[in-house]
Amino acid sequence: MRILVTGGQGQLGVALQRALSEHEVRALGHADLDVTSAAAVSEAIELFHPEVVIHAAAWTDTAAAERDPAAALAVNGEGSGNVARACAAAGVPMAYVSSNEVFDGEKGAPYDEDDPTQAINEYGRGKLAGEEAVRKAGGDFYIIRTSWLYGPGRTSFPEKIIERAQADGALRGVTDEIASPTWTGDLAPALSTLVSTRRFGLYHLAGEGGCSRKEWAEEVMRLSGIGLPVKPALQADFDLPYRKPVDSTLANHRAAALGITLRPWREALAEHMRTPQITELIAARAGQR
Numbered sequence: 614m615r616i617l618v619t620g621g622q623g624q625l626g627v628a629l630q631r632a633l634s635e636h637e638v639r640a641l642g643h644a645d646l647d648v649t650s651a652a653a654v655s656e657a658i659e660l661f662h663p664e665v666v667i668h669a670a671a672w673t674d675t676a677a678a679e680r681d682p683a684a685a686l687a688v689n690g691e692g693s694g695n696v697a698r699a700c701a702a703a704g705v706p707m708a709y710v711s712s713n714e715v716f717d718g719e720k721g722a723p724y725d726e727d728d729p730t731q732a733i734n735e736y737g738r739g740k741l742a743g744e745e746a747v748r749k750a751g752g753d754f755y756i757i758r759t760s761w762l763y764g765p766g767r768t769s770f771p772e773k774i775i776e777r778a779q780a781d782g783a784l785r786g787v788t789d790e791i792a793s794p795t796w797t798g799d800l801a802p803a804l805s806t807l808v809s810t811r812r813f814g815l816y817h818l819a820g821e822g823g824c825s826r827k828e829w830a831e832e833v834m835r836l837s838g839i840g841l842p843v844k845p846a847l848q849a850d851f852d853l854p855y856r857k858p859v860d861s862t863l864a865n866h867r868a869a870a871l872g873i874t875l876r877p878w879r880e881a882l883a884e885h886m887r888t889p890q891i892t893e894l895i896a897a898r899a900g901q902r
């Protein structure tokens with residue numbers, strides 16, 4: 614298949630390049646394609662003639678989105694609309710990567726695909742605007758909501774926790790933010806399988822199960838052998854310009870019905886913790902002390 618990927622140099626974009634290696638892939642980074650330009654998006658599609666476009670580009674800095682909502686919306690809402698309209702005009706299906714943050718987190722149980730959405734921060738509102746723009750464009754689409762991405766090639770939550778533990782010797786983790794950690798090494802192949810099904814629609818694809826940030830940090834500490842205890846904290850204890858949904862764990866019903874599942878989050882994390890990215894980080898830091 615010929616697959617065009619937006620946000621091709623991002624965390625998920627890089628994992629997709631690896632997972633899609635048997636396909637003919639053009640992964641365009643921000644410098645190659647700015648999705649806020651409708652003309653540039655149309656031109657990229659006309660030049661490559663993809664059979665599917667995976668739209669992974671996004672403004673993902675939640676704090677910056679809160680400070681400049683219009684700029685974030687221009688990328689996550691209107692930019693996604695540009696991709697969706699260009700795909701619809703060219704007759705190309707689009708896969709839009711969306712977020713757990715389209716939910717308010719108040720349900721008290723994992724979110725099903727059809728649960729009502731209600732974003733509580735500007736990043737979430739932008740991702741939701743993107744979903745609406747994709748639906749309105751009139752083409753074939755997959756909308757795939759995922760959450761708490763981490764994986765090879767990037768410094769994300771597990772690496773930051775290890776660095777903080779080794780630098781400060783103390784850790785705090787919030788108990789009032791719960792979601793599903795999702796390893797890009799699992800998500801990217803699942804996305805690859807999904808976009809070849811032509812079973813269009815709305816999906817959740819996240820690591821199975823959920824945990825708080827505190828529990829996630831504790832599991833990183835346990836698996837790393839560092840074993841530092843994680844003190845409980847609340848979002849309100851940190852000076853953050855945004856609020857995150859309290860529990861936006863995603864239930865993956867629709868993809869599972871197609872046989873596409875992701876491992877329980879602890880299993881995927883255990884594999885990530887065995888990668889050189891983590892083992893070398895722990896060894897290097899230990900050597901500095």
Ligand SMILES: NC(=O)c1ccc[n+]([C@@H]2O[C@H](COP(=O)([O-])OP(=O)(O)OC[C@H]3O[C@@H](n4cnc5c(N)ncnc54)[C@H](OP(=O)(O)O)[C@@H]3O)[C@@H](O)[C@H]2O)c1
Pocket residue numbers: 619620621622623624625626642643644646647648649668669670671672673688692710711712713740759760761762763
């Ligand atoms: N990370 C998570 O925990 C998480 C959770 C749920 C959903 N998601 C969604 O998953 C997708 C991939 O996320 P990720 O973690 O891979 O994020 P990422 O590492 O921040 O990658 C996003 C990429 O989009 C690019 N980008 C930003 N503005 C752009 C624009 N106007 N035009 C084209 N490209 C632009 C960024 O480039 P620059 O950095 O050069 O600007 C970046 O390379 C996104 O749709 C995100 O909303 C992520």
